[in-house]
Amino acid sequence: MSILLPTNLQKCPSPSLSLSLSLSPSPPPPIHSPSPSSAFSYLGTRRRCLRFVTSSVASLQSSVANGSAPAAVVVERGQIRLGLPSKGRMAADAIDLLKDCQLFVKQVNPRQYVAQIPQLPNTEVWFQRPKDIVRKLLSGDLDLGIVGLDTLSEYGQGDEDLIIVHEALNFGDCHLSIAIPNYGIFENIKSLKELAQMPQWSEERPLRVATGFTYLGPKFMKENGIQHVAFSTADGALEAAPAMGIADAILDLVSSGTTLKENNLKEIDGGVVLESQAVLVASRRALTDRKGALNTVHEILERLEAHLKADGQFTVVANMRGNSAEEVAERVLSQPSLSGLQGPTISPVYCKQDGQVSIDYYAIVICVPKKALYESVKQLRAVGGSGVLVSPLTYIFDEDTPRWGQLLTNLKL
Numbered sequence: 487m488s489i490l491l492p493t494n495l496q497k498c499p500s501p502s503l504s505l506s507l508s509l510s511p512s513p514p515p516p517i518h519s520p521s522p523s524s525a526f527s528y529l530g531t532r533r534r535c536l537r538f539v540t541s542s543v544a545s546l547q548s549s550v551a552n553g554s555a556p557a558a559v560v561v562e563r564g565q566i567r568l569g570l571p572s573k574g575r576m577a578a579d580a581i582d583l584l585k586d587c588q589l590f591v592k593q594v595n596p597r598q599y600v601a602q603i604p605q606l607p608n609t610e611v612w613f614q615r616p617k618d619i620v621r622k623l624l625s626g627d628l629d630l631g632i633v634g635l636d637t638l639s640e641y642g643q644g645d646e647d648l649i650i651v652h653e654a655l656n657f658g659d660c661h662l663s664i665a666i667p668n669y670g671i672f673e674n675i676k677s678l679k680e681l682a683q684m685p686q687w688s689e690e691r692p693l694r695v696a697t698g699f700t701y702l703g704p705k706f707m708k709e710n711g712i713q714h715v716a717f718s719t720a721d722g723a724l725e726a727a728p729a730m731g732i733a734d735a736i737l738d739l740v741s742s743g744t745t746l747k748e749n750n751l752k753e754i755d756g757g758v759v760l761e762s763q764a765v766l767v768a769s770r771r772a773l774t775d776r777k778g779a780l781n782t783v784h785e786i787l788e789r790l791e792a793h794l795k796a797d798g799q800f801t802v803v804a805n806m807r808g809n810s811a812e813e814v815a816e817r818v819l820s821q822p823s824l825s826g827l828q829g830p831t832i833s834p835v836y837c838k839q840d841g842q843v844s845i846d847y848y849a850i851v852i853c854v855p856k857k858a859l860y861e862s863v864k865q866l867r868a869v870g871g872s873g874v875l876v877s878p879l880t881y882i883f884d885e886d887t888p889r890w891g892q893l894l895t896n897l898k899l
C-alpha cells in the first residue's frame with residue numbers, strides 16, 4: 487500500500503513550518519561538534535565566543551591548529567545568574583518550589599525579566615523561555631537554571647558543560663513518547679518494533695513523525711535501528727497532525743494521556759524516549775571559574791534536598807503504654823514500617839496521679855513516608871499505639887547533602 491506525502495512535506499516550503507529531517511544520512515550533530523565543516527559546530531563555537539573569551543592568542547592558535555573549540559574563561563560579573571522559566575506550566579511551580587525552600591523571588595511586576603532573591607544577595611534571577619535557559623547556560627549568560635529534563639536534553643544535546651545538580655525537583659512530570667493513531671492501518675500496532683516493521687515505510691515513503699524534538703527524535707530512532715523515518719517540526723497541538731494527514735505519528739510530551747486519548751492516539755511499547763521532570767542545572771565553567779557560584783549552588787542544593795526529602799514524609803506522634811523506653815522500642819521496631827529515618831524517638835510521658843508522678847506511657851515520634859502512612863498507623867495500633875497525631879514535615883537537613891558530594895566529584899574538586 488502506498489501513501490502519498492502531503493505536498494507541504496514534499497516541498498518543505500519554509501524551514502520554520504516544515505523542516506523534514508530525514509534520518510539518512512544522519513541526525514544533526516551536537517552543538518559543540520568538533521567537525522569543522524558542520525554548520526552546527528560553527529554556530530556552537532560562535533555562541534560560546536559571545537560570552538567566553540579565549541585565554542590567550544597562543545592557546546587560540548593551538549586550538550585552531552588542532553581543530554578543537556578554543557579554551558574559554560568566564561567573563562567577570564558580580565552576580566550569579568539563575569534562569570527560571572518565564573512562562574508556561576513550569577514558571578509558577580519553579581517559584582513555588584523556591585518559596586518552599588524559603589527562597590523568595592521578588593519580581594516587581596510580571597513583565598520584568600530580572601528579579602532578586604533577598605536570601606541569596608549575590609544571585610540574580612532571569613526569567614527566560616525554558617529552551618533559552620539552556621542556550622544561555624551554554625553561552626555563559628546564565629550560570630544556573632531550572633528546566634524540564636526534556637528541554638535540557640533537546641537543547642543541551644549532551645554538552646558536557648551542563649551539569650544536572652538536582653535531577654528530581656518533583657514537578658513537571660511527563661514523558662516524551664511516540665504516539666500513533668488507534669485506528670486505520672495502526673489499529674493493531676502495539677510496539678515500536680511492530681511500527682518499524684510495517685510494510686508501508688520505504689526510503690521514498692518514510693514514516694512521518696511530527697515533533698518539536700528534532701534532536702532527540704532522530705537520535706532515538708537511530709539508536710533503535712529504525713530506518714525510513716522523516717521528522718517534521720511543529721510548535722504545538724501536535725496531536726492534530728495525524729488526523730490532518732500531516733504525519734503518521736507524533737513524538738511529544740505526555741502527562742495524563744488525556745490529549746492523546748482525545749485525539750484518538752495511543753502510545754506504544756518501547757516508544758518512550760525520555761522520562762522527564764524539572765531539574766536544577768548548572769554550567770560547569772561557571773561552577774569552576776565564577777567566584778561565588780559554587781557557594782550559591784551549595785546553599786540552593788541544601789535547601790532543595792532538605793525540603794524535597796521532607797516533602798515525601800509525615801511526622802507521626804503516638805502514645806504507647808509500656809514499662810520502659812527499651813521495651814516500647816522493641817515493640818515499635820518489630821513492625822516493618824515504623825523504624826523512621828534513623829529509628830524511633832521515644833520519650834517518657836510524665837503523669838501526676840494522687841500527687842505522685844509516674845511514667846505509664848511513652849511518646850514515640852517517627853517519620854513515615856506519605857505513601858506508607860495508613861500502613862504505619864495500622865502497625866502502630868497493632869503494637870498498642872494510641873492518640874496518633876500526624877503532621878507535615880517541612881525540612882530534613884541530613885548530616886550531609888548527598889548530591890553535593892556527587893557534584894564535587896563530577897567537578898573533580
Ligand SMILES: Nc1ncnc2c1ncn2[C@@H]1O[C@H](COP(=O)(O)OP(=O)(O)OP(=O)(O)O)[C@@H](O)[C@H]1O
Nearest residue numbers: 574575576616634635636637658659660739741762
Ligand atoms: N502535560 C505536561 N505535564 C507536565 N509537564 C509538562 C507537560 N507538558 C510539558 N511539561 C513540562 O513543562 C515544560 C514546559 O512546558 P510548557 O508547555 O509550559 O512550555 P513550552 O512547551 O516550552 O511552551 P509552549 O507550550 O507555550 O510553547 C516542558 O519542557 C516539560 O518539561
Ligand SMILES: O=P(O)(O)OC[C@H]1O[C@H](OP(=O)(O)OP(=O)(O)O)[C@H](O)[C@@H]1O
Nearest residue numbers: 722723738739740741742743744745746
Ligand atoms: O498528557 P496530557 O496531560 O494531556 O498533556 C500532554 C500535552 O501537554 C503538552 O502540551 P501543552 O499543554 O503544553 O500545549 P502546547 O502543545 O501548546 O505546548 C504536551 O505538548 C501535550 O500536548
Ligand SMILES: [Mg+2]
Nearest residue numbers: 574575722739
Ligand atoms: Mg507546551
